[in-house]
Amino acid sequence: MVVAEVVELTGQLAENYDVVVVGGGAAGLNGALMLARARRSVAVIDAGEPRNAPAAAAHGLLGRDGMSPAELLERGRAEVRGYGGDVISGEVLAVNRADGGFSVLLADGRSTRARRLLVTTGLVDELPEVPGLRERWGRDVLHCPYCHGWEVRDGAIGVLATGPMSVHQALLFRQWSADVVFFAGTASPLDEQDVRKLIARGIRVVPGEVAAIEVTGDRLTGVRLADGTVVAREAVAVASRMVARAGFLADLGLRPQEHPSGMGEHFPADAGGRTAVPGVWVAGNVTDLAAQVGGAAAAGAAAAGQINADLVAEEVDRAVAGPFSPESESRICELVAGDRRHGL
Numbered sequence: 001m002v003v004a005e006v007v008e009l010t011g012q013l014a015e016n017y018d019v020v021v022v023g024g025g026a027a028g029l030n031g032a033l034m035l036a037r038a039r040r041s042v043a044v045i046d047a048g049e050p051r052n053a054p055a056a057a058a059h060g061l062l063g064r065d066g067m068s069p070a071e072l073l074e075r076g077r078a079e080v081r082g083y084g085g086d087v088i089s090g091e092v093l094a095v096n097r098a099d100g101g102f103s104v105l106l107a108d109g110r111s112t113r114a115r116r117l118l119v120t121t122g123l124v125d126e127l128p129e130v131p132g133l134r135e136r137w138g139r140d141v142l143h144c145p146y147c148h149g150w151e152v153r154d155g156a157i158g159v160l161a162t163g164p165m166s167v168h169q170a171l172l173f174r175q176w177s178a179d180v181v182f183f184a185g186t187a188s189p190l191d192e193q194d195v196r197k198l199i200a201r202g203i204r205v206v207p208g209e210v211a212a213i214e215v216t217g218d219r220l221t222g223v224r225l226a227d228g229t230v231v232a233r234e235a236v237a238v239a240s241r242m243v244a245r246a247g248f249l250a251d252l253g254l255r256p257q258e259h260p261s262g263m264g265e266h267f268p269a270d271a272g273g274r275t276a277v278p279g280v281w282v283a284g285n286v287t288d289l290a291a292q293v294g295g296a297a298a299a300g301a302a303a304a305g306q307i308n309a310d311l312v313a314e315e316v317d318r319a320v321a322g323p324f325s326p327e328s329e330s331r332i333c334e335l336v337a338g339d340r341r342h343g344l
């Protein structure tokens with residue numbers, strides 16, 4: 001069982017915010033940073049369990065490659081607070097419509113209100129029930145070659161077949177090492193074309209049920225098959241089923257949907273993160289299962305821009321509805337007449 005360190009964040013929750021961001025990973029914090037810099041009142045409510053917590057370092061992130069996930073988020077929280085945003089420990093249990101916005105209820109009984117919601121709660125990686133696999137997740141049990149491939153380059157890598165993407169995963173890891181073994185398992189037989197691809201790239205195919213991951217000291221050392229054979233390996237790659245975690249959105253009518261890739265479930269949204277429910281945006285892994293840290297952060301920032309524009313539009317509409325002072329009315333007439341004289 002991986003025990004991620006849960007960071008306790010202090011801070012008082014106010015009664016009302018322009019925006020409540022649910023989830024304080026890369027997507028949520030970058031969204032909150034943009035909103036706080038746009039002079040919006042914003043709270044990030046975070047349960048403190050980012051997806052990559054088991055990993056020692058975040059890789060492939062320009063300017064921050066190799067930084068620990070915990071340090072990256074600590075810097076992000078400090079940046080949000082530096083512009084007056086609140087970053088608060090807590091788990092959001094329920095959100096409901098209230099006064100044209102939303103009420104937000106936390107598991108510890110606290111509550112607040114928001115005009116808009118940005119949901120960035122990430123996903124859960126569901127792993128096959130192989131003894132030893134979960135304990136090594138993010139260390140020497142891997143899923144993403146772009147995150148960890150360099151660290152295991154030229155090593156003895158095993159790929160566990162879990163679904164239709166597993167052959168693709170093995171072919172990708174072959175880019176980092178010539179010593180890749182594909183553990184075909186027993187679930188579904190390989191088709192001839194896939195076998196040809198694996199063999200053509202020098203990937204050894206081992207049939208049979210995988211019984212356990214072998215660990216010696218604090219290192220993965222092999223894959224044990226049901227017949228007792230142990231194939232020595234230094235790292236194992238496995239594709240998780242990725243399931244977006246935002247069950248509390250069901251009260252607003254938003255439910256996760258099967259991702260078209262077959263890789264899991266997500267909350268669909270448009271390119272800017274807008275969902276089918278007015279006032280609710282999503283960003284990061286909760287909607288984009290494939291987003292890495294940089295992509296999640298960028299999506300959070302983009303959604304924040306959309307939310308601020310939406311709030312600006314609402315405020316302009318309210319202001320235009322008036323009433324205007326007599327001075328403002330006469331100034332409007334003057335300007336409109338002037339524009340007509342100038343043919344505008």
Ligand SMILES: Cc1cc2nc3c(=O)[nH]c(=O)nc-3n(C[C@H](O)[C@H](O)[C@H](O)COP(=O)(O)OP(=O)(O)OC[C@H]3O[C@@H](n4cnc5c(N)ncnc54)[C@H](O)[C@@H]3O)c2cc1C
Pocket residue numbers: 022023024025026027028045046047048049050051052053054055057058059060061090091092093120121122123125137138139144146147148245248283284285286291292293294296
């Ligand atoms: C083992 C591993 C290693 C990885 N390594 C890399 C890497 O090297 N480079 C890279 O770019 N990407 C890496 N990734 C991918 C990376 O983890 C994701 O891209 C990133 O975490 C997505 O950010 P996010 O903000 O969408 O979600 P998350 O980072 O998962 O953050 C979501 C936050 O929301 C909180 N939350 C959830 N539900 C609630 C709730 N109801 N109320 C309040 N808070 C809630 C969670 O506790 C969490 O803190 C790795 C992933 C894994 C699994």
